[in-house]
Amino acid sequence: MPPDHRRVMRQFVTGVCVASTYVDQDSERRHDAVTVNSVTSLSLDPPLIALCLRHESRFLARIRSSARWAVSILSADHESIAEAFAQDQDKRAWAVKTMLGEPGPATGALIVKGPGWMECELDRSIAVGDHTMVIGEVRSTGVGDADSPLIFLEGRFRSLETVQS
Template sequence: MSLDLHTTMRTFATGICVVTTFTEEEGHRRHDAVAVRSFTSVSLDPPLVSLTVRRDCDVLETLLATKVWAVSILDVAGIDLAQALDADQEARARALLTCTASPGARTGALVLDAPGWLECALHDRYDTGDHTVLIGEVLATGDRHRRPPLVFVNGTLRSLSEA
């Protein structure tokens, strides 16, 4: 039997989050973001979460240098943003300009107008396979439930509504 992990994992529905961070360049802040499907709570005490980022993703270098980020959990209104963040840095920057967002009080990373959000600081990291797992200490949280969540399943972004 051959392994086809990609095909099998496509059947597992996951939420979609936007992870934002920034760099300081000549006195001004340049925000960047990436959409992730691998995000989970690791521990409530201490409050820790994990996210997984491809090693070839250029946002990873910024995350590791800044050591802070915000995670915004998307609802169905975020489908266009999630798709736009799968592009080069310039396109991602343009996509962020279309968002309602504000710098988080604890990290300065952009917190989007989303159903749920967290601000995190790097607690640990693990390079494994073609990804890096980042463990973040949760510094702040918030929620604003309005619309059904956005999920990724069978290779497509979809709305999750109650049956």
């Protein structure tokens, strides 16, 4: 029997982030963002972080094109943002206009003010199995209020309070 990878990983607690990037087209900047929980810190010197996206992801194509992206760590209050940016690209379009914050100073990618955020320049991308690992060099960081983080466990959004209860 093949190992049930997905079932085991559902038991692994992660935070939840929104990754954002943009495409400049016809003198217009089109922002896009997706909900991700595959964000990890890779290196402190140089400062590198990674996230993993399906090879077919339209958002991945946009990161490759812009070579700039931001990651915002979501708080427990941001569950509706996490849900909105887990949808397909057409449904995300309205959410980009209404739910994201200001462009970051280093990259212009949109940032959600919450527990923390980072702006990155694309360092490299590596195809691994059915996903591509996107590695970014961190150019700018911010830390916000120490709000309770949004948590993903067993396929559901939680907060520290609901995990403990």
